[in-house]
Amino acid sequence: MKNLNYLIMFLLLAMNTVAQTDYSPAPENLKNREWFQDAKFGLFVHWGVYAVMAGGGDQGVAEWIMNQKQIPIEQYEKLPAFFNPTSFDPAEWVAIVKKAGMQYITITSKHHDGFAMYDSKVSDYNIVDQTPYGKDVLKQLKDECDKQGIKLFFYYSQLDWHHPDYFPRGRTGKDFTGRPQSGDWNKYIDYMNTQLTELLTNYGEIGGIWFDGMWDKPDAEWRLEETYQLIHDLQPGAMIGSNHHIAPFPGEDFQMFERDLPGENTMGFNKTETISDLPLEMCETMNGSWGFNLKDNNYKSSKQLIQTMVKAAGHGANFLLNTGPMPNGKIQPENVDTLMVMGRWLKQYGEAIYGTRKGPIRPSEWGATTQKGNIIYVHVLDLEQEQLEIPALDRKIKKITFFDDGSKVKFKKSEKGIVLEIPSEKKNTIDTILKIEI
Template identity: 45%
Template sequence: MKKIMAAAIAATLTAGIPASASTPDSYVPSPEIVTAQQEFADNGFGIFLHWGIYSLFGQGEWYLNYGASAEEYAKSAKAFYPADFNAAEWVKAFKDAGAKYITFTTRHHDGFSMFATRQSDYNIVDATPFKRDILKELADECEKQGLKLHLYYSHIDWTRPDYPSGRTGLKTGRDTTLRDWPSYYKFMNNQLTELLTNYGKIGAIWFDGKWDHDQDSTAFDWQLPEQYALIHRLQPGTLIANNHHETPYPGEDFQIFERDLPGQNEHGLSGQDVSQLPLETCATMNGMWGYKIMDQNYKSVPELIELLVNARGKGANLLLNIGPQPNGELPAAALDRLKGMGEWLRANGETVYGVRAADFPAQSWGTATRKGDKLYLHVFRPEGNEITVPTALKIKSAKEFATKSTLKHSRLKEGGVKITLPEIPQGTIDYIIELETK
């Protein structure tokens, strides 16, 4: 197996495009990627899972970065025994919530691998008493229950001496003057080869951490083209995305926005231009990505539904995060929100799945999604008994989505369409209007 992996990596690296030679036009997606991009854009909703030994501390996934000793932190692996983890129950909860894929953190910045890897014994099978390959169990359940599996992989490692230190993880006790990029790059590519060889069909590789060297980005070369070529060679239909907060690089197949919708930048991480690639916004259900015991400030079901719809209104998927508990359970508050979202999506999924952005931006009353000749208006804040829709499309009919009751509409001289609203029942999360266009 090791010889096979080494040969695959060597062949790909020698055939890879040199970083200095890559241009925005140098990557041509394969037919498999084009098909996968279409399916990804149709999916609309995914679940992000930040889970690792950091959950034991209940302080979020960056706990090691804030002054903890990497040596002492690593000892916690011997206490990591998620006895209540049940892959079938997790995947069923995500599927019932209406999610079409999950993105699982295989290795975060703390360097601990949540899968069976032969590249380091610092992993869930070799370093914990649990001894089970959680990723394999999740992969099998995703295949069984029909959810796509995407894999998060960190470009950073706050524990390995060969990782060239950037601007984070400088207080872990590791000698930050040590660096061996060829060794670390080989380690990463070996792990990626394992992930794309041993866990079935992988929908996407979701990279994070390039920003660790944004202050020396002109001098530091991540050798992304070669790494991307390796992934596309091992699984030609696996999409690649990188959470670097920049314009997409050659070889990347969809664009990520962190905590903000495309075109917004309230959190300071998403000022980049919006590309023509499929889009995804990742967001937390409460305030933290990894489990934090004090963070019970969960968004309500109506808030999460509006977030999902607003993402779809901008043509993006919503990747909604959950930080599982150290015992392997999903937080009860998260399960409650998932249940509510699932109930709403079973009734209104037609307006969310397989849709694209409308021909106009979000309005004060809400947003819209489009599917073929159907335009779905999502009214969250009705303005009196009518709304104005700034569309240039000709409207054939207007109906209440839930009941198919006809609504009165008229073209305005100054442009757009006016729609008269009925009395909307109290407690309506999202009043949806279906417009049939000519």
């Protein structure tokens, strides 16, 4: 039944969504796509007034708390008065990002609760007008990103539990909100496009727009062609991606996968089997929550996250790793510690990640391969034995060496390909990297 529901959702989206069918990426957009594929590692930031509630005492509850706890709008609107992130230091944030080896930041400009984390003029439901803090955190962050050479992308939720014209209701944010059972859908899309215009005209050149929420109303007329055209007209270089969990629509510039490697579906909602030729990105959490949650201590180890990043690169995908800042504006110390470990690893081994494309051997349980020019990097992540057999390569091998010390790797041809000798004393606990020169 679940698979049938996803099939119906896909068909409805295909029938009701007209994308930017005549889209031809501008030269600056194509250039940004190449930059994006070279960058490989970014920071995802889920931050909003929901951080004040810190998950409400439940693990796994954070930015969805309004829906999960069924908090009416009248009550939820009291949260901004408690949101005063006086410890927010954009210079510190961006410095952490750079030390972590990250190349870009994607931050929530508006999440499903409808609250804008910037100075929106089309609605006073925003951080400047409704909080004691009274300042535009996106503007401060963008200015600092420009100073330190980091690209900034804006997450924008098409789903909105607060706006009265988000009607008919979708699968979430229904009767408990207290909204009238009426509304003008086209007025809501106009509102959304006006907010997107603000984001694309008031903050200089941005990396792109990271959409989420179409899955809430798969049968709606989202007017994607108009929205995508608007974005590409205002900023031809801005990249558009949408977390709709299906194959990309025309007008989108990269394809994303939520908490799954491309082609996998361990989470149950990455149903598409299509892996496009567009730049790819995988997003993941450091614990089990996107937003700040005091009770969620289920932190992934730095080893696990590094290995996931390596496998993502082996698929040709970027790794967008999330943090949910605290309501005071600080990034959790546990998250900073993890990022620093990853940054030190990338400082030593980044050559095998940055600027690479997916290697000739698809990632598997033992590891992955990446490639840059005539160098293939074999990333051995999990291998008990001291031999690894890989498929034959279509180019002649000049030599194979261990990345760590440059010593030669013994190898021989086999019926299925090549057998590599990897003695135990040469193994790295996180990633044993071999360089194959072809």
